Amino acid sequence: MANVEASTGAGPRLPLYKVIAVGAGNALEFYDFLTFSFFSVQISHTFFPAQQTTHGLLYALATFGIGFTTRPLGGWFLGRYGDRAGRKAAMMLTFVLMGSAIVGVALTPSYAQIGMAAPILLVVFRMLQGFALGGEVGPTTAYLVEVAPPQRRGLYVSVQYATQDVAILIAGVVGFALSSLLTEQALDDWGWRMAFLAGAAIVPIGLWMRRALPETFDASHAAQATPGEGDPQRRISLHRLLCLGFILLGSSTTLNYILIYLTTYAQDSLHWSVNIAFVVTIVVGLAQATGDVLAGQLADRVGRRPIVLACYPAIAILAVPMFLVLNQSPAFAFVVMAVAVLSVLVALGTGPILITLTELLPRAIRSGTLATLYALAIASFGGTTQYISKWLGDLTGSPYAPAWYATFAAVAGGLAMLYMPESAPHLRKQIPGSAK
Numbered sequence: 001m002a003n004v005e006a007s008t009g010a011g012p013r014l015p016l017y018k019v020i021a022v023g024a025g026n027a028l029e030f031y032d033f034l035t036f037s038f039f040s041v042q043i044s045h046t047f048f049p050a051q052q053t054t055h056g057l058l059y060a061l062a063t064f065g066i067g068f069t070t071r072p073l074g075g076w077f078l079g080r081y082g083d084r085a086g087r088k089a090a091m092m093l094t095f096v097l098m099g100s101a102i103v104g105v106a107l108t109p110s111y112a113q114i115g116m117a118a119p120i121l122l123v124v125f126r127m128l129q130g131f132a133l134g135g136e137v138g139p140t141t142a143y144l145v146e147v148a149p150p151q152r153r154g155l156y157v158s159v160q161y162a163t164q165d166v167a168i169l170i171a172g173v174v175g176f177a178l179s180s181l182l183t184e185q186a187l188d189d190w191g192w193r194m195a196f197l198a199g200a201a202i203v204p205i206g207l208w209m210r211r212a213l214p215e216t217f218d219a220s221h222a223a224q225a226t227p228g229e230g231d232p233q234r235r236i237s238l239h240r241l242l243c244l245g246f247i248l249l250g251s252s253t254t255l256n257y258i259l260i261y262l263t264t265y266a267q268d269s270l271h272w273s274v275n276i277a278f279v280v281t282i283v284v285g286l287a288q289a290t291g292d293v294l295a296g297q298l299a300d301r302v303g304r305r306p307i308v309l310a311c312y313p314a315i316a317i318l319a320v321p322m323f324l325v326l327n328q329s330p331a332f333a334f335v336v337m338a339v340a341v342l343s344v345l346v347a348l349g350t351g352p353i354l355i356t357l358t359e360l361l362p363r364a365i366r367s368g369t370l371a372t373l374y375a376l377a378i379a380s381f382g383g384t385t386q387y388i389s390k391w392l393g394d395l396t397g398s399p400y401a402p403a404w405y406a407t408f409a410a411v412a413g414g415l416a417m418l419y420m421p422e423s424a425p426h427l428r429k430q431i432p433g434s435a436k
């Protein structure tokens with residue numbers, strides 16, 4: 001089987017502050033997508049009322065998961081589009097599609113107004129959201145690697161996850177503000193819609209920012225890259241890379257969506273008020289954004305593998321104790337510290353995984369392959385994590401079900417990383433026989 005190795009190619013080098021334009025658009029797309037999760041309790045009241053079903057929250061979480069089913073299709077179609085028409089063209093298209101979907105979700109009438117047509121429309125717009133977001137990660141991450149100086153790729157790619165977590169932070173702030181200013185009934189009736197419309201209002205700004213970016217991809221030039229060329233210590237079979245990459249992305253996805261689930265978990269399982277639950281979201285977003293930037297800097301200094309191999313065992317050991325604090329600590333400050341520590345560890349382990357996969361993929365197929373692989377992992381694990389966490393908790397009666405799920409994910413990710421070669425350009429000569 002042929003081996004593959006990253007082909008960097010020559011492209012424009014952008015200062016980091018200009019690359020923030022990529023991240024800003026990325027943040028807006030993830031804000032729109034994840035806001036659905038944070039307001040899942042209110043959405044369940046709007047589209048799955050208690051008088052029609054006794055499992056409204058489960059249905060809302062299932063609808064959140066449905067958005068992941070179209071992500072592989074979006075990753076394949078839009079990612080390959082990025083390998084043909086260019087990264088910039090793909091990034092523009094995903095943004096237009098996401099903007100259309102988020103407006104649709106915000107303006108869909110309730111079940112009380114149009115009956116079963118309401119949840120059906122909700123599912124359709126949610127699937128369009130998933131399709132658009134499925135094509136976002138591949139082209140944007142490929143773009144970040146291609147505009148970065150080789151010694152700063154970790155920091156540049158950290159923009160991908162950092163802006164996603166900034167989106168969580170912003171969504172938490174918006175949710176806290178709305179839940180503090182509005183009555184519970186008003187939040188159910190129309191308050192959650194305001195959070196979606198706030199994101200949609202910024203879509204034109206994101207389009208303007210991305211339009212000003214230079215293109216990094218020339219299909220005729222990239223096609224000349226030969227899989228397997230270059231330093232043999234960075235080679236790895238494509239089949240092995242894809243299998244290990246799927247496990248790694250699946251584990252990081254599971255861990256991240258367990259953290260995202262904490263807002264719903266705090267309301268549903270711990271019976272916290274909505275505004276206090278959103279404080280947890282704010283902590284997760286702030287801690288992870290900080291961890292993302294730190295991960296990028298460390299990955300450029302010490303390599304990609306050492307960080308993951310340090311953080312994932314720590315997560316496996318600490319997940320259950322952290323949830324013990326979450327459930328039983330009488331002091332909210334201890335809860336905040338526990339959530340912050342777990343969030344930083346997850347962020348530190350997540351970024352280097354994405355950097356490794358992007359660097360090892362050949363330039364000619366980087367956008368499409370990364371987008372499809374990422375979307376498949378997200379669809380398999382991100383779309384099911386919250387539903388499974390809730391279902392396992394109901395089935396076992398244990399409030400620690402999400403923690404055990406996180407432990408399993410961390411162990412799987414750590415084992416997979418043991419078999420991945422180091423991809424950092426300045427460290428590759430120091431890795432004896434990392435791939436055969």
